[in-house]
Amino acid sequence: MDSTPLDTTIVIPTHTEDRWSSLVRTVACALSQQAEPAEVVVVTDHNRGLFERIQRELPGVTVLENAYAKGVSGNRNTGAFHAKTALVAFMDDDITAGPEWLGRLVEPFADPRVVGTGGGILPDWEGPAPRWMPEEFLWAVGGSYAGMPTETSPIRNVWSASMIVRREVFDAVGGFRVGFGKLGDRNRPEDTELCLRMSAHDGGQWMYVPSATIRHEVPANRSTFPWFVKRCYAEGRGKVQMAGLDDGGSDTLGAERSYLWSLPKAALRNLGAGLTGKGADNFLRAGGIVAGVAAAGWGGVVETVAAKRATKTQKTLETAR
Structure with a gap:
C-alpha cells in the first residue's frame, strides 16, 4: 500500500543493555505520539543478546540488526532503508519526547522544498547542571545552544537525536555516511554531514522547529x-x-x-x-x-x-x- 505524504517511520538505534531503562522510555514516547507513526523500528548494533531481549520484552516495535559495520550511522541506515513511508524520523535511545513531538516536526513538510526537520533539545542532567557550562556550548552535551532560532526557521543542519528526513532524498544520497560517525572515542558529525548532502542534492531546505522539544539524557560522567x-x-x-x-x-x-x-x-x-x-x-x-x-x-x-x-x-x- 502506498504511503500518504505524512506517513512516518520512527527509527531508534541502540547498542547496549546499559541503556535499557532509557530505551524502554524512548520507545514508549515513540508509541504514544499524537501523530501516530506507521511503524517504530529499533535497530541493535551487533548485539544479539540485546536484539533478542527487545523481541521478548518490547511489543509493538519492529526489531532489526545493523546490516552495516558497527556504528550508529549503519544502525540508522538499516532502519531507514527498511522504511516504506514518505518520512523517516530518528530518535536517540536516551531521549524523552512529549506526545506532540512528531506532529510538530512533520508540519514543515507541507512545503515540498523541505528535505528535513529537527527539533529543540534540552539537556536532561543526571545531577545539577555544571556552573561553568556556557549556554553557547550546550551542543557539547547534545543540546540546543544559545543563538539558535526561537521559532520555526530555515537552518543548515539539525541533530539526529530529533530529526525527520524526506525518505526519497535520504535514499538518493545514500543515507548517513557509514564509517563516519560516533564510535568509541571518535565523534564525527555524521548528522551535519548528512544534512549538507541532502541540501545539496536538489537545493532542499532544512527547518528547525524549537517547539518540537525533546529532553536528552546527560549522565554525570559527561558533566x-x-x-x-x-x-x-x-x-x-x-x-x-x-x-x-x-x-x-x-x-x-x-x-x-x-x-x-x-x-x-x-x-x-x-x-x-x-x-x-x-x-x-x-x-x-x-x-x-x-x-x-x-x-x-x-x-x-x-x-x-x-x-x-x-x-x-x-x-x-x-x-x-
Missing part, C-alpha cells in the same frame, strides 16, 4: 570539565574531517565560522555580568567559553596537520610506484 574539553577537542577534529569530505567547493564550515565570531561577545557578556554583581558563575561560564574554543581549535589544528601528513605520504607512495 565534568575534563569531559567537556575532550568533547570540544573531538568536535574540532571532526569538523575538519567533515570539511575534507566535501569536494564540491561549498563553504562547508561557514556556519562554524559565524558561530565562532559570536563567542567573544558571549564571553564578554558573562564577564560583564560577573563584574556587575550578577553572580560569580558568570566568570566560570566565560572561562568555559575560552576553554571550549581553545580545545576545539587545537583539535582542528591537530586534524589539519594529520590530514596534510597523510596526503604527503600518499603522494610519496604514488610516486614510488
Whole structure:
C-alpha cells in the first residue's frame, strides 16, 4: 500500500543493555505520539543478546540488526532503508519526547522544498547542571545552544537525536555516511554531514522547529570539565574531517565560522555580568567559553596537520610506484 505524504517511520538505534531503562522510555514516547507513526523500528548494533531481549520484552516495535559495520550511522541506515513511508524520523535511545513531538516536526513538510526537520533539545542532567557550562556550548552535551532560532526557521543542519528526513532524498544520497560517525572515542558529525548532502542534492531546505522539544539524557560522567574539553577537542577534529569530505567547493564550515565570531561577545557578556554583581558563575561560564574554543581549535589544528601528513605520504607512495 502506498504511503500518504505524512506517513512516518520512527527509527531508534541502540547498542547496549546499559541503556535499557532509557530505551524502554524512548520507545514508549515513540508509541504514544499524537501523530501516530506507521511503524517504530529499533535497530541493535551487533548485539544479539540485546536484539533478542527487545523481541521478548518490547511489543509493538519492529526489531532489526545493523546490516552495516558497527556504528550508529549503519544502525540508522538499516532502519531507514527498511522504511516504506514518505518520512523517516530518528530518535536517540536516551531521549524523552512529549506526545506532540512528531506532529510538530512533520508540519514543515507541507512545503515540498523541505528535505528535513529537527527539533529543540534540552539537556536532561543526571545531577545539577555544571556552573561553568556556557549556554553557547550546550551542543557539547547534545543540546540546543544559545543563538539558535526561537521559532520555526530555515537552518543548515539539525541533530539526529530529533530529526525527520524526506525518505526519497535520504535514499538518493545514500543515507548517513557509514564509517563516519560516533564510535568509541571518535565523534564525527555524521548528522551535519548528512544534512549538507541532502541540501545539496536538489537545493532542499532544512527547518528547525524549537517547539518540537525533546529532553536528552546527560549522565554525570559527561558533566565534568575534563569531559567537556575532550568533547570540544573531538568536535574540532571532526569538523575538519567533515570539511575534507566535501569536494564540491561549498563553504562547508561557514556556519562554524559565524558561530565562532559570536563567542567573544558571549564571553564578554558573562564577564560583564560577573563584574556587575550578577553572580560569580558568570566568570566560570566565560572561562568555559575560552576553554571550549581553545580545545576545539587545537583539535582542528591537530586534524589539519594529520590530514596534510597523510596526503604527503600518499603522494610519496604514488610516486614510488
